[in-house]
Amino acid sequence: xxxxxxxxxxxxxxxxxxxGILTWAVFSAFAGSANTPQSTxxxxxxxxxxxxxxxxxxxxxxxxxxxxxxALTLIFSLMYRERPGQVARQxxxxxxxxxxxxxxxxxxxxxxxxxxxxxxxxxxQEPPKDALQVIAIGHQWWFEFQYPELGITTANELHVxxxxxxxxxxxxxxxxxxxxxxxxxxxxxxxPGHRNHLWFTPTVARPEPYLAQxxxxxxxxxxxxxxxxxxxPANDFATWxxxxxxxxxxxxxxxxxxxxxxxxAAGCIGCHTVQGNPVAVGKIGPNLTHFASRTTMASAMMDNxxxxxxxxxxxxxxxxxxxxxxxxxxxxxxxDKLVPYLGGLx
Amino acid sequence: MATAVGAIAHTEEHSGLWSWLTxxxxxxxxxxxxxxxxxxxxxxxxxxVMIRTQLAVPNGTVLDADVYNQFFTMHALTxxxxxxxxxxxxxxxxxxxxxxxxxxxxxxxxxxxxxWIFLSGAIILTSSFLFGGAPNGGWFGYTPLTDRQxxxxxxxxxxxVGLLILGTSSLMASLNFxxxxxxxxxxxxxxxxxxxxMWMTLVVSFLLILSLPVLTVGLIQLLFDRMFGTNxxxxxxxxxxxxxxxxxWIFGHPEVYVLILPSMGIVSEVLPVxxxxxxxxxxxxxxxxxxxxxxxxxxxxHHMFTTGLGPVPQTxxxxxxxxxxxxxxIKIFNWxxxxxxxxxxxxxxxxxxxxxxxxFTIGGISGxxxxxxxxxxxxxDSYFVVAHIHYVLFGGAIMGIFSGIFYWFPKMTGRxxxxxxxxxxFWIMFVAMNVTFFPMHFLGLAGMPRRIYTYDAGLGWDTWxxxxxxxxxxxxxxxxxxxxxxxxxxxKPMTATDNPGTAPRLSGPRPRRRRSMTSMSSRRCxxxxxxxxxxxxxxxxxxxxxxxxxxxxxxxxxxSSWRWGRRCSVSARSRTSRLPGSALS
Numbered sequence: 001x002x003x004x005x006x007x008x009x010x011x012x013x014x015x016x017x018x019x020g021i022l023t024w025a026v027f028s029a030f031a032g033s034a035n036t037p038q039s040t041x042x043x044x045x046x047x048x049x050x051x052x053x054x055x056x057x058x059x060x061x062x063x064x065x066x067x068x069x070x071a072l073t074l075i076f077s078l079m080y081r082e083r084p085g086q087v088a089r090q091x092x093x094x095x096x097x098x099x100x101x102x103x104x105x106x107x108x109x110x111x112x113x114x115x116x117x118x119x120x121x122x123x124x125q126e127p128p129k130d131a132l133q134v135i136a137i138g139h140q141w142w143f144e145f146q147y148p149e150l151g152i153t154t155a156n157e158l159h160v161x162x163x164x165x166x167x168x169x170x171x172x173x174x175x176x177x178x179x180x181x182x183x184x185x186x187x188x189x190x191x192p193g194h195r196n197h198l199w200f201t202p203t204v205a206r207p208e209p210y211l212a213q214x215x216x217x218x219x220x221x222x223x224x225x226x227x228x229x230x231x232x233p234a235n236d237f238a239t240w241x242x243x244x245x246x247x248x249x250x251x252x253x254x255x256x257x258x259x260x261x262x263x264x265a266a267g268c269i270g271c272h273t274v275q276g277n278p279v280a281v282g283k284i285g286p287n288l289t290h291f292a293s294r295t296t297m298a299s300a301m302m303d304n305x306x307x308x309x310x311x312x313x314x315x316x317x318x319x320x321x322x323x324x325x326x327x328x329x330x331x332x333x334x335x336d337k338l339v340p341y342l343g344g345l346x
Numbered sequence: 347m348a349t350a351v352g353a354i355a356h357t358e359e360h361s362g363l364w365s366w367l368t369x370x371x372x373x374x375x376x377x378x379x380x381x382x383x384x385x386x387x388x389x390x391x392x393x394x395v396m397i398r399t400q401l402a403v404p405n406g407t408v409l410d411a412d413v414y415n416q417f418f419t420m421h422a423l424t425x426x427x428x429x430x431x432x433x434x435x436x437x438x439x440x441x442x443x444x445x446x447x448x449x450x451x452x453x454x455x456x457x458x459x460x461x462w463i464f465l466s467g468a469i470i471l472t473s474s475f476l477f478g479g480a481p482n483g484g485w486f487g488y489t490p491l492t493d494r495q496x497x498x499x500x501x502x503x504x505x506x507v508g509l510l511i512l513g514t515s516s517l518m519a520s521l522n523f524x525x526x527x528x529x530x531x532x533x534x535x536x537x538x539x540x541x542x543x544m545w546m547t548l549v550v551s552f553l554l555i556l557s558l559p560v561l562t563v564g565l566i567q568l569l570f571d572r573m574f575g576t577n578x579x580x581x582x583x584x585x586x587x588x589x590x591x592x593x594x595w596i597f598g599h600p601e602v603y604v605l606i607l608p609s610m611g612i613v614s615e616v617l618p619v620x621x622x623x624x625x626x627x628x629x630x631x632x633x634x635x636x637x638x639x640x641x642x643x644x645x646x647x648h649h650m651f652t653t654g655l656g657p658v659p660q661t662x663x664x665x666x667x668x669x670x671x672x673x674x675x676i677k678i679f680n681w682x683x684x685x686x687x688x689x690x691x692x693x694x695x696x697x698x699x700x701x702x703x704x705x706f707t708i709g710g711i712s713g714x715x716x717x718x719x720x721x722x723x724x725x726x727d728s729y730f731v732v733a734h735i736h737y738v739l740f741g742g743a744i745m746g747i748f749s750g751i752f753y754w755f756p757k758m759t760g761r762x763x764x765x766x767x768x769x770x771x772f773w774i775m776f777v778a779m780n781v782t783f784f785p786m787h788f789l790g791l792a793g794m795p796r797r798i799y800t801y802d803a804g805l806g807w808d809t810w811x812x813x814x815x816x817x818x819x820x821x822x823x824x825x826x827x828x829x830x831x832x833x834x835x836x837x838k839p840m841t842a843t844d845n846p847g848t849a850p851r852l853s854g855p856r857p858r859r860r861r862s863m864t865s866m867s868s869r870r871c872x873x874x875x876x877x878x879x880x881x882x883x884x885x886x887x888x889x890x891x892x893x894x895x896x897x898x899x900x901x902x903x904x905x906s907s908w909r910w911g912r913r914c915s916v917s918a919r920s921r922t923s924r925l926p927g928s929a930l931s
Contacts, residue, residue: 083689091623
């Protein structure tokens, strides 16, 4: 059989070491990708913790299979490489081996299937009675969030209290979108004509937002359809929701008052609601009542700053390709009035 | 079979452009499919390079949003329908008659028709770039995004019409192949003596015959929605977008096996020949392939785990999807069993086949991972899935096709591709492929959704995206090395013998009653005609006497290497009992 016994041992050991190092390198690269802002590896809700433990099990199984197949492929490639004097052994198969390696994948799959099915069963349970009700509506290319019990309508930034279940009803106004907050919940699609639901119980309150993004291709600016979830301590959430349910802060400065007039004159009221402004009742675009209290704008594409508002107003499509807000061709003068008005909508 | 013989005579008189346009010869049609498919492979690769260039750095400015969306849609459509499928059909055309001992496919004219319909469909789909923009709704064209309200341009019309035409072509070709394999086998070649490649071809043909009509129904509904104001998929009018997803994926998932099974067949041909021993577990591999085909129709909704199916369908489709892991595992183990105890000649074809095992395994592992719906909630529509499909389709299907090209090239052209350049090509492609697609696993788990034309810095995606882009350029270099190799080889003299792969014998079990299998090798034809290298196009089998019909290449002096010359007919008493299996291919 060609190579000597010690030669074969060397091949086997060298291959095992090489594939072992490869597997370890792959695992550490995976661990590296875990520490990123939108990572799926940093669970912060009861549901994602559950999924993550299943994930770890599957990852370990995957690692074992990877190691095994790669090692065998490498060992056989090296050991049975053509050599003078080596003769290929002629055989057609082995029934016992066939049975064994049918059972190996069966076993792996069963080990994976049992916790999978129990997780499916558990996540299909009804949410607790005291769950916070939220309706999330997908639009091209932004998210609308309604809290029917609290009388709040907002956009692109979802606030939820920590340690309380959030029951989200998913709808879409146009095409299919998908609601995905990697650290709080796996994704569920927002289907037009259907009402999907998901619920999760966030467990980690923090001032920084959880990053989230539409996950179903939904047209030109799919890449720019992002949102943020703030998990607040219960008191902070109560304060926020009280503010968010109230009317807009009436403009006080002259320029902001002029801005409100401009908001009507330019036609913004046709699409945007500003609660407390009796003429601004449009429903097509995001609700702007408390626009200035959001940290981001244009579906979490960019920071909410006067310069960015200015850029947006002068040409929305240049900022967000395909944006459905028409370019109003506002004069610099009109923009000068609108920016402080919008910036004052706390 | 008069058609086939007449056609070859016709070919003999006109060997220029006209013969290529009018040919019904399975080998010529195979060459047409192969060259067309490879050209579209290059086009789709170019689109991929553009996509990766745009994503190399955050907020890239190479492509704008709409062009990017057209490119990723066309990259998928072109690779799937215009590159991998026709390259598969090329080998089917060339080797079905050779491996089963038939003169040609069952319906040679239908065969030619399939090719020309395929070409027209391909041109129509690709021409959309020139007429107002290519389809931009993703290759699975989810409604209502692709319906009349949200896609007002013409791009999606090209998608619908192009796929309908391509589907017609595939359906005709599949029926032809299935009928050929079932009816035109040489006497004595029972189903369980078929070369594994023929089995995979048969399974693929049935997958297409059964799944394409479903896609056709969906496409016609979409066509009517877009053109004639029906409302199959429009929710406001009582239609349902999820209907499209079911129809598409009932086709779409078997389609994935249509792409991968031929490559599994190629690997099952190459490994035993190069290991100089029979295929390990022939019947297990055949049954596993058939099982994958059957189960392939019971898993489509795993593409829809996130659409709110409910727990019962999720459990069912999760179980059926995991079950596919079992026959796939059996195949991998049997290929390893084939290598075990062999004396493996590491040609370029072997490299690609062994590379197939390693890379396809990675794609298989990630596939089983997202068979679990709770995990799929994180994987679905993320770059993790992009990594998965590219390990299966590039690491699997394309690696297998390259293995087939290197393995069968001498049989098809009489020339050996340069082995040194071939190995360079393999190593560049193998390394670059991993550099491109492995980081996509990390990106997906870092939360990067697929199909985004831009991303912000600071999400931890910058490094791996940049690495993946470098890898994509590496793959392009690997493919260029192959093209150089092809043109250099075509200038060289024909040195291949009739058994260039040195196939020792049939890959199936050795038949007990060898006498019943009357056949003859193409070598006998060569001796008899003395007019240059002779490539057999068909045999007529009889108990005692066999007639060989073959087309001869002109002597080596001529430079026009693709030209086919005189037809010669030879009769010879069959003494040897070589089987028309992989021994002759």
